[in-house]
Amino acid sequence: MLFMRPGSGWIEVICGSMYSGKTEELIRRLRLARIARKSVQVFKPELDTRYSSTGIVSHNEQSLGSLVVARARQITELAGDAEVIGVDEAQFFDDELVPVCEELARAGRRVVAAGLDKDWRGEPFGLMPRLMAVAEFVTKQHAICVICGNPANFSQRKTLAREQVLLGAGDVYEARCRHCFQVPSEEQLRLFDHSPELD
Ligand code: ADP
């Protein structure tokens, strides 16, 4: 593992609801890092196959090449000598992502991780609260509430139909503010309780 100047590594988290521009912001930061002639490596979890199997893609179709990994530990092996490490859809990684990011930061790497802070129930998403706690910098993005136009930080699951989950994110979730977000019904909770989908 490449060790850089002491004190140069840190963790940045970009969080928020769906459509809040997390991927867009991640891509922007990594592009700037490349302009600054830093070596960059991007990772995403195997689960996220939205639009592209090899790149990270935002809802407005910006993209950046990335490596798909099944386990967070693989990031340590595959990061190589990259000075800046991007992680998209961080919420879908296993819990090891937190120590992995901390080790990389301690070794002088800049880690930029984007992920949903809340699931479709409105509850904190998996490892994200812990990653946000250990990060030096946390940016909370907002989408636009599709009901009232206020800043949105919830992801509303619109449908009960399981088939629509398979068809793609656009038809299944929408951004809503706290006031317009409806806590999922008992039926939705029963149907989707074990579904990891939120994108
Ligand atoms: P995220 O990674 O947070 O899901 P993306 O970066 O992929 O978000 O996409 C953000 C883009 O989504 C916005 O720039 C905008 O073009 C589009 N978009 C679609 N619906 C909304 C919405 N309700 N609020 C904000 N942006 C939206």
Ligand code: ZN
């Ligand atoms: Zn609203």
